[in-house]
Amino acid sequence: MAKRTTLAREMEFPPATEQPNVFPLSWRKGTEKMEEIWTASQREVWDPALLSWDTFDPESYTWEEREAIAYWWTLLSVFDASAPPVFAGALIKTYEVHEEDAVRRCFFSVTRDEQNHEQMCGMAITRLLGWDDPLTYEPKTELGELAQRNAKWLYFNGGRYWEGYKQAVPKYSLAVLFSSFLMGEIAAATIFHQMAEGAREPVFEEAFTHIGRDEGRHMAICMSLMERDYPQLDVSDRELITKQIRAGYLFLSAVLYEPPADFWDLPADFVDVQRRCEAVARDAGFHIPDVDAKRENWRQAILNLKAVLDTYDIPFPAIPEVGVTGQEVNDIDLEDIIPVF
Numbered sequence: 001m002a003k004r005t006t007l008a009r010e011m012e013f014p015p016a017t018e019q020p021n022v023f024p025l026s027w028r029k030g031t032e033k034m035e036e037i038w039t040a041s042q043r044e045v046w047d048p049a050l051l052s053w054d055t056f057d058p059e060s061y062t063w064e065e066r067e068a069i070a071y072w073w074t075l076l077s078v079f080d081a082s083a084p085p086v087f088a089g090a091l092i093k094t095y096e097v098h099e100e101d102a103v104r105r106c107f108f109s110v111t112r113d114e115q116n117h118e119q120m121c122g123m124a125i126t127r128l129l130g131w132d133d134p135l136t137y138e139p140k141t142e143l144g145e146l147a148q149r150n151a152k153w154l155y156f157n158g159g160r161y162w163e164g165y166k167q168a169v170p171k172y173s174l175a176v177l178f179s180s181f182l183m184g185e186i187a188a189a190t191i192f193h194q195m196a197e198g199a200r201e202p203v204f205e206e207a208f209t210h211i212g213r214d215e216g217r218h219m220a221i222c223m224s225l226m227e228r229d230y231p232q233l234d235v236s237d238r239e240l241i242t243k244q245i246r247a248g249y250l251f252l253s254a255v256l257y258e259p260p261a262d263f264w265d266l267p268a269d270f271v272d273v274q275r276r277c278e279a280v281a282r283d284a285g286f287h288i289p290d291v292d293a294k295r296e297n298w299r300q301a302i303l304n305l306k307a308v309l310d311t312y313d314i315p316f317p318a319i320p321e322v323g324v325t326g327q328e329v330n331d332i333d334l335e336d337i338i339p340v341f
């Protein structure tokens with residue numbers, strides 16, 4: 001049995017707590033912008049359960065349409081369902097490193113937002129399929145069959161980064177960890193805005209409006225962190241950031257553009273099946289930007305990030321897929337990914 005400590009009988013005050021410990025007992029003010037973002041997140045909080053679900057009738061769609069639209073939500077959920085644990089990990093880190101009070105709150109808000117996104121995916125999928133799990137659902141059509149096989153491969157690939165992420169969190173600073181975050185958030189904010197605009201179902205329009213707004217705030221959090229920390233960046237961190245950006249591109253392309261074949265381990269007809277699902281969903285009034293619009297959206301987000309990194313002299317990786325030149329980065333593995341969305 002462990003010996004009971006009796007320090008309190010021997011000393012008037014306890015010894016100093018070894019630092020950094022898991023939590024600060026202070027509410028240090030710092031970046032004003034973070035305070036503004038937190039206030040906005042409180043004002044803009046939403047509940048996916050309270051959207052106008054009563055106007056949504058899955059039975060007004062054919063089974064093929066239902067499965068195609070559910071496929072898109074499943075694709076999104078491969079990213080958004082992993083985001084709550086990812087950001088919960090980052091939130092703990094903000095306490096461990098005794099971040100500013102407002103930074104801790106901002107990471108808390110991202111964790112909450114991402115869980116809303118994940119819940120929204122679940123609610124849409126469950127109603128569309130009449131089943132709460134797209135991987136064990138029994139497909140009703142040939143396209144539904146293929147879509148499910150695609151989903152299984154996405155899920156397999158998406159699960160491969162978690163161990164790497166857990167190892168990366170204690171090793172790197174927040175600014176390095178979330179360097180590719182900005183690019184994903186810029187592109188996500190745009191794509192959700194487009195999807196809200198084109199949506200025929202009120203419930204989807206509402207959801208995409210909220211999700212797009214949330215991603216815009218996440219983008220601002222990332223930007224403030226960069227503006228605060230990049231001017232003091234260690235030289236060795238620069239190389240890592242360049243690599244992270246390339247990794248972020250490869251990873252997020254699966255949802256924001258199309259998955260690069262040399263990185264994602266997918267069946268040969270994966271993209272073809274995805275395009276077929278998207279075409280059916282689009283015809284059913286579920287707006288998804290076409291491949292050219294996605295590429296342009298992605299390119300703009302990348303150029304935006306490049307402009308930010310240029311101001312801090314951080315070399316940008318080459319992304320020839322969307323016509324962006326820069327430093328060659330090869331050797332990227334799914335294990336290197338720091339997933340953020």
Ligand SMILES: [Fe+2]
Binds near residue numbers: 083341
């Ligand atoms: Fe999200």
Ligand SMILES: [Fe+2]
Binds near residue numbers: 114185214215218341
């Ligand atoms: Fe996000």
